[in-house]
Amino acid sequence: MSQTPASLSDFYEMDEVLSDEETMIRDTVATFVAKEWDPIVGDHFEAGTFPMELIPTIADMGLLGMHLDGYGCAGASAMAYGVACRELEAGDSGLRSFVSVQGSLCMFPIWRYGSTEQKEHWLPRMAAGEVIGCFGLTEPDHGSDPASMTTRAVRRGDSWILNGAKRWITNAGLADLAIVWANTDDGFRGFLVPTDSPGFEARKIQNKLSLRASVTGEFYMDDVEVPESMRLPDALSIGAPLSCLSEARFGIAFGAVGVARCCYEQALSYQLERPQFGKPLAGFQISQIKFADMLTDITNANLQAMRLGQLKEQHRLRPHHISMAKRHNCRVAIDTARTARAMMGANGVSTEYAPMRHAANMESVMTYEGTEEIHGLILGQQITNIPAFR
Ligand SMILES: Cc1cc2nc3c(=O)[nH]c(=O)nc-3n(C[C@H](O)[C@H](O)[C@H](O)COP(=O)(O)OP(=O)(O)OC[C@H]3O[C@@H](n4cnc5c(N)ncnc54)[C@H](O)[C@@H]3O)c2cc1C
Known part of the structure; x- marks a missing residue:
């Protein structure tokens, strides 16, 4: 069966490695984003608000603490968590941030470092979205x-x-x-x-x-x-909060792919439909080279994210692996968003389309959970065995 231009954004058909359950989670989240998030995100972005009324739906999908076992959490695979982040962040980094902060930065430390009483008291309510x-x-x-x-x-x-x-x-x-x-x-x-x-x-x-x-x-x-x-009884060093950040950065590596894919697909459909100088903009060589570069970058970013998912499931994932993917994939996302914005001309600067909103968001995503420079230094230390932070 021939692929449509949009489905080509999974160029190497990497989603074939997903299990039936992971595919179902991907599709459930993508449908939620398309139906319930995309129509309202522009207004919330302009107002500077998060749609609190969606929290019960997000919880019902099992997305809060979804990769944790027990205590009302979904116990989904690492890959499922990553793919869910990818689909959420295609909607907006704010949506993925909400899920990451709740699951990876707040529930994970209780699950990993908390007492049994703390886990039993807080985690079911947090998974249900009753406690934020x-x-x-x-x-x-x-x-x-x-x-x-x-x-x-x-x-x-x-x-x-x-x-x-x-x-x-x-x-x-x-x-x-x-x-x-x-x-x-x-x-x-x-x-x-x-x-x-x-x-x-x-x-x-x-x-x-x-x-x-x-x-x-x-x-x-x-x-x-x-x-x-x-007090979290088993959190005894700065390594504890850093381990929570590693969990969340894993989600960012996938989420950035969603951002880049969304921007690429919007620019592509826009340019296929908009004629200038007598033919669709997508028919010009300059545009096609841009699409080729964007798709190659997205494919590279997706390969990095999917490999992180495999390593995490095999318990072989190390912080420096995550640093490379977080750093690389955020760079791909912001570059793709900016290119897509330009390819949509004046319409690209409005909240009617996603690229400029995504580009603005990526400024934060590149900064939080370790900046681009800090992840470069983590990689530098791994490569040379010489820390250069001070
Ligand atoms: C929207 C948003 C949400 C956030 N959410 C959270 C949250 O929920 N919880 C939380 O705890 N934090 C959160 N943060 C904070 C975020 O984690 C920090 O902003 C981030 O760690 C960077 O710290 P900083 O802003 O103080 O920058 P600084 O550390 O002051 O860095 C400024 C610049 O200097 C560079 N720099 C720093 N050190 C070095 C060095 N050794 N060598 C070379 N360059 C260096 C940095 O890369 C950066 O470019 C959030 C930030 C944003 C923007």
């Missing part, structure tokens, strides 16, 4: 170097007293529970902090030009007291 989490690592003065954080937790009897500020936190302002990373006399620890705790104050960051269909905020803790039972 945020992950507080970045501070106003400490981003790429989180080990320099100044947020402190001090033990007082059976409690901990937390003081400090976290900034650029996805879902701060709408979250019910904050996963707070703090320094203590014994090193870095993670705490579960209900956002209605006395002394906890969150604010939305209003003037964001990127990832607008996602709420980003800051929070302050002024002598916030939590019991010892709210």
Whole structure:
């Protein structure tokens, strides 16, 4: 059967490696994005809001903590999680961020480092979307170097007293529970902090030009007291929050492919239908070379993501593998979005089409979860065995 131009975006037919269940998850998420997300994303992007009313549907699809086992989580494969992120981010990076933050940055640390009581109490509610989490690592003065954080937790009897500020936190302002990373006399620890705790104050960051269909905020803790039972017992070093970031970056590597694919497909159908100088724009050699480059880049990015999925399922995935794919695939996504935007002329700058929104979003996605430079340095250290961070 001959392929349509759009289906050619999986040029090497890599989705053939997906199981029936993974294919079903892919199709379910893609249908949700097409029917329920795409029609409203432009308005939310302009308003700077996330459509909270979709959270129950997202939860019903099993997407929150979907790659975790037990405690009401779907227990899906790593590949299924990746492919779901790809389809979500084709809709918008804000949508994929919502799912990544809830599952990889908030549920994963409880699942991996929490006590049985913490898991039983929080995870089923978070999988159901009844409790929304945020992950507080970045501070106003400490981003790429989180080990320099100044947020402190001090033990007082059976409690901990937390003081400090976290900034650029996805879902701060709408979250019910904050996963707070703090320094203590014994090193870095993670705490579960209900956002209605006395002394906890969150604010939305209003003037964001990127990832607008996602709420980003800051929070302050002024002598916030939590019991010892709210400390994650097995999170004993900065490696704990970094392992959560690895989980989320894995999703970004797939999500960026969705962004690039969406932009490529929109530019292609636009140029096939729009004539200038007497023929469709897609018929000019300059356009065709651009499409060839875009499709090659998307194919390379997709190959990297799918390989990460295989390595993760074989428990062979290492942080430097994820660094390469996160760095490479974000670059492909932003370049493809910008090229697609230009190929759509003036119409490309409106929210009626996705490329400019995706390009703006990718500025954040390239920055969070480790910037392009930091992932380059991680790779550099892996290649040379010489750390160059300082
Ligand atoms: C929309 C959005 C949502 C976010 N959500 C969250 C969240 O939910 N939770 C959370 O904890 N954080 C979140 N972040 C924060 C994000 O993780 C940080 O912005 C990121 O880690 C970079 O830190 P920074 O912004 O302080 O930049 P900096 O660390 O100040 O870096 C500035 C520039 O310097 C470069 N640089 C830094 N160090 C080096 C070096 N050694 N060598 C060369 N260049 C270097 C960087 O690559 C970058 O280009 C979010 C950010 C955004 C934009």
